[in-house]
Amino acid sequence: MKKHWWKESVVYQIYPRSFMDSNGDGVGDLQGIISKLDYLKELGIDVVWLSPVYKSPNDDNGYDISDYQDIMMEFGTMEDWEELLRELHKREIKLIMDLVVNHSSDEHIWFAESRKSKDNPYRDYYIWREGRNGKEPNNWGSNFGGSAWEFDDHTGEYYLHLFSKKQPDLNWDNPELRNEIYSMMTWWLGKGIDGFRMDVVNFISKEEGLPDDEPKPGKKYASGSRYYRNGPRIHEYLKEMNEKALSKYDVMTVGEMPGVTPQLARQYTGESRNELNMVFQFEHVSLDNGPGGKWDLKPLDLRDLKANLTKWQNELDEVGWNSLYFNNHDQPRSVSRFGNDGEYREKSAKMLATLLHMMKGTPYVYQGEEIGMTNVRFSRIEEYRDIETLNFYKEALNGGWTEEKTLESIYAKGRDNARTPMQWDSSDHGGFSHGIPWIKVNPNYKNINVEKALNDPDSVFHYYKKLIELRKKNEIIVYGKYNLILDNHRVVYAYTRTLGNQILLVLCNFYGGNPEVELPADIQEKKFEVLIGNYKDTQVSRIIKLRPYEAQVLLFNS
Secondary structure (H helix, E strand, O other): OOOOOOOOOOEEEEOHHHOOOOOOOOOOOHHHHHOOHHHHHHHOOOEEEEOOOEEOOOOOOOOOOOEEEEEOOOOOOHHHHHHHHHHHHHOOOEEEEEEOOOEOOOOOHHHHHHOOOOOOOOHHHEOEEOOEOOEOOOOEEOOOOOEOEEEEOOOOEEEEOOOOOOOOEEOOOOHHHHHHHHHHHHHHHHHOOOEEEEOOHHHOOOOOOOOOOOOOOOOOOEOOHHHOOOOOOHHHHHHHHHHHOHHHOOOEEEEEOOOOOHHHHHHHHOOOOOOOOEEEOOOHHHOOEEOOEEEEEOOOOHHHHHHHHHHHHHHHOOOOOEEEOOOOOOOOOHHHHOOOOOOOHHHHHHHHHHHHHOOOOEEEEEOOHHHOOOOOOOOOHHHOOOHHHHHHHHHHHHOOOOHHHHHHHHHHHOHHHHOOOOOOOOOHHHHOOOOOOOOOOOHHHHOOOHHHHHHOOOOHHHHHHHHHHHHHHOHHHHHOEEEEEOOOOOOEEEEEEEEOOEEEEEEEEOOOOOOEEEOOHHHOOOEEEEEEEOOOOOOOOOEEEOOOOOEEEEEEEO
16 A cells, blocks of 8 residues: 555644634634644644635535635635645645535525526526425425525525525536636645545535435435435546546545445545545444434444444555544534543543544544543523524424423534634633634633643643654554454453554553453563553553553554
8 A cells, every 4th residue: 555645644623713813803713823833733733624714604604605715804814824824834734625515605606696597607506496396396404404495586496405505505517617616626726735625525416306305204304315425426526626636736635425335435535546535434423323313312332433443444444545533523522422521531532532543544633632622511502603503403492302302412412512612721711812702612611721731741632742743653553454352342442553563452441440351362472562551650461450541552563
């Protein structure tokens, strides 16, 4: 398997609105990011993934773009963005931008033209249909609730929006539209960016005819996702995108792909296929979903997580490449979700980081993850900002849920858990802003913040820093072969990595007990060193008694 810089990198995701506010308006901005670049350099980050900073009316926090080649005023100017790129590159940190091209904003000039008349040249840039029996063209539901169709009075037709009604879907079957997108991508690549993270990119090809889907019992609208996830022309479009834009530059690409399988990912990321470098899959962060989906809570069974991550490690081995993540702007905080955000917050945050960073693939760190930031529990729905959360709240109450049950689901799974402002210090609003933040800071900021973490050599931050350093020094962590051991153990996740005559053993106790594990027979007599552990006095013998949420990484040389 070829070596590439993006395989050896650690990526840090910045959600600009919540990272750092430089001018006191309560919204994070580009100058705020620039002011914190030395912090990212100290952590050891190689690549920054910047969530959208393009011009947008902000119906979905920047994922509704009205101009792909301009910067949102709240975030700053194009000159600020260019300064950010220069300052990142000066610190040898690369920048990948968020590419959102399944849909645009309804305020984009293309859509403004498209809705003017049925024969407008831009009409076919979007997906318009006549109604059926006085209703929507099909029974698909939006991913944000309600119908996926919006009626437009001006021309008397409906347009498709798989997300908010202010996010009309682009029609990728139109070659002119595709060329506009490739031209825009080339414009950014020419500015010197280092790649793209592609938002729901496997939604861009829809099944011809847009057939009805089967609704779940009691639901008015059906998912429809079988007809637009990994659609019939998706590989054709990605190959064309690669040929016309990406292949001319040395960049990294990662496609966000809900519903992708390992078999499909082999096609998307296969090195000879010229599509993408890696994908974001969602299977492992759906294992605590009940039958009713994301908001239907159920506890995680560790054996399910082991089976799933192992499946992805094995299926993509020597064919494609994995992305490694627990957190991002759409997911709750992993220490609250999979760890223990109370007594063992630091221990469990370090354990989860160890599990992920020692696997084969490119690790992604989401802002605040490296200091162990937690979920938030706002007492009133008015304190939440996320469109998906607010829509769910209304639908759940209308569907007979109690407010208590609804809020418990939001506390566990709401996207605003990841979007509360970065906690820099113990001053007002966590040092994020001198003004009133666009969303409230998590009240625990006085205890959990960057300043405190930097001053504590045993903090979550310094542990992440060491994990990232180890990755740079030990090729086995990047390229070694993964193998699961203790498959059926209910509380310990254990695996090895092998490269040449080296074996890396990773042991992670997921819970608060004291399980005992025996070293694999083939390495019991080998010499080893403790690479990292989240307890100061890592004790190793043939039988290891793990402490609550303990993680150990041992390197054996034969």
